[in-house]
Amino acid sequence: MNYHQYYPVDIVNGPGTRCTLFVAGCVHECPGCYNKSTWRLNSGVPFTPEMEERIIQDLNDVRVKRQGLSLSGGDPLHPQNVPDILRLARRVRSECPGKDIWVWTGYKLEELTAPQLEVVGLINVLVDGKFVQDLKDPALIWRGSSNQVIHYLR
Template sequence: MMRIHRYYDVDVVNGPGTRCTLFVAGCEHQCRGCYNQSTWRLDSGTPFTLEMEERLIADLQDTRIRRQGLSLSGGDPLHPHNVPCIRRLVKRVRSACPDKDIWLWTGYQRAELNCAQREVLTYIDVLIDGRFIEAEKDATLLWRGSRNQIIWDLRQERIERAI
């Protein structure tokens, strides 16, 4: 079972617009200078329950506070232990909330992803990949912490492939 550290039902920092943001437990990269070291251990945090998933979906569908989408961070959502739960979650969000975008941060580089991790990408809109490298830290960057990290607009790639 995947574990989480924090869930923000209203967040304006981790991606564009107002969002729901989920920080998962488990990261094997353990980057020097990471701002979220408490999320590294897989057994830290609390279980991500069906009740929590239902709450997240309800928050995304809430019309009183309009959310642009869901942000997944951590830890690492694409840690092999987290992938089955993350895949199920993004698939459900895509189905239940088709007008919401999904952003995901991972320490893995896109080229390193295995088949199960790449399957998650078919349901998300934006991937920010790459380990945080302290020597490349740049506080002026949008949505990422170090210059080596890449923002992949998967929506645009799908559009280009369809043309």
């Protein structure tokens, strides 16, 4: 998996103070997407074990209390990203008590495959659905267009 940006302290992409990772790779290519640079799987830089460890350490850093981890992109549930996202989500669950995980995906919940659903089984909130330019609404919280659904899972 590759990623484009990591914010160790973020107050925009989900509730509270968070760590946010923007991964590479998206098959949806929604017209009007604000993050087109993340569409290609081979764009960005490799997600290394060192970067994974940094995220875990940042989530557990008591100097800056974080509510959790936000995963966006690109698409964290792109089939080629799922193994790394699954490993990271498992680590957050086991090593970062009390931290929540939010995931944004262009896939709809009912379209997800078994491996993608394995990730969903570990997260707290899934924001699903493609961005639709004609349904764009800047007043919406945590999503860009009104067709997107926020699923509170745990």
